[in-house]
Amino acid sequence: MIKAEKLTKKFGDFVAVDDIDLYVEKGKIFGFLGPNGAGKTTTIRMLTGSLKPTSGKVEILGLDMKKHEIEIKRRIGVVPDEPRIYDHLKGFEYLEFIMDVYRINNEETRKRIDELCQAFGVNYLDKQVSDMSHGMKQKLMLISVLMRKPEVIFLDEPTVGLDAKSAKILKELLRKYAEQDITIFLTTHILEIAEKMCNEIAIINEGKIIVQGNMETLRKGENKSLEDLFLELTAQEKDIKNIVDSL
Numbered sequence: 561m562i563k564a565e566k567l568t569k570k571f572g573d574f575v576a577v578d579d580i581d582l583y584v585e586k587g588k589i590f591g592f593l594g595p596n597g598a599g600k601t602t603t604i605r606m607l608t609g610s611l612k613p614t615s616g617k618v619e620i621l622g623l624d625m626k627k628h629e630i631e632i633k634r635r636i637g638v639v640p641d642e643p644r645i646y647d648h649l650k651g652f653e654y655l656e657f658i659m660d661v662y663r664i665n666n667e668e669t670r671k672r673i674d675e676l677c678q679a680f681g682v683n684y685l686d687k688q689v690s691d692m693s694h695g696m697k698q699k700l701m702l703i704s705v706l707m708r709k710p711e712v713i714f715l716d717e718p719t720v721g722l723d724a725k726s727a728k729i730l731k732e733l734l735r736k737y738a739e740q741d742i743t744i745f746l747t748t749h750i751l752e753i754a755e756k757m758c759n760e761i762a763i764i765n766e767g768k769i770i771v772q773g774n775m776e777t778l779r780k781g782e783n784k785s786l787e788d789l790f791l792e793l794t795a796q797e798k799d800i801k802n803i804v805d806s807l
């Protein structure tokens with residue numbers, strides 16, 4: 561469903577993503593974790609066709625990104641970490657625009673928009689995007705993606721900026737979508753979300769995947785939280801102790 565082979569991205573001499581392999585099956589929720597600057601967003605951008613890899617291969621829905629970029633983009637949904645929405649549009653104008661682009665301007669989509677607006681408490685579609693808060697834009701962006709019911713959804717830090725109720729609804733909704741065979745690929749710094757939601761987790765550090773598997777595999781029989789495992793694997797546990805001791 562989502563497949564990356566020997567995926568590498570260099571910015572000049574700097575290797576941001578270093579020869580990574582990823583595989584996510586249909587209907588799974590995959591958590592992509594890593595410290596700041598580890599390469600998560602760069603990887604998502606390559607998987608979704610917004611950034612050309614330096615080398616390696618991306619396959620989504622069995623289609624090669626190099627040959628079928630347009631079809632892939634039509635069938636997937638991407639919620640970036642920073643909502644990028646045209647400032648001069650009103651909320652409903654933005655949704656109309658997306659419906660037109662994807663040729664889904666119909667009753668069924670409108671009904672779905674109403675349901676999603678109700679769920680996320682979006683009652684501000686007549687407001688101009690420039691006058692919306694970060695969280696308000698984030699919810700509009702989410703609705704513009706979820707209303708299309710894409711077959712694969714990529715979300716970069718989806719709960720940042722969302723209030724507690726909206727974040728909970730999003731988590732439950734993503735679970736429900738996965739049950740309907742939609743594949744979810746998400747990044748998060750909130751390890752509790754990853755631990756509770758994801759069927760499979762990969763941790764990237766300095767551009768390299770250091771571990772991949774389900775919680776059982778990651779724990780290797782030890783009863784550790786994902787937070788402890790994460791800090792151990794990314795070698796930050798000692799740092800934290802030293803930093804706190806020095807304060």
Ligand SMILES: Nc1ncnc2c1ncn2[C@@H]1O[C@H](COP(=O)(O)OP(=O)(O)OP(=O)(O)O)[C@@H](O)[C@H]1O
Nearest residue numbers: 571574575576594595596597598599600601602603
């Ligand atoms: N366009 C670019 N030009 C140069 N370097 C870049 C560019 N985009 C990303 N990088 C570098 O690549 C590395 C990985 O960045 P990336 O945004 O993928 O990290 P991330 O894991 O998403 O981090 P965060 O958790 O902080 O969002 C960083 O060192 C970043 O500075």
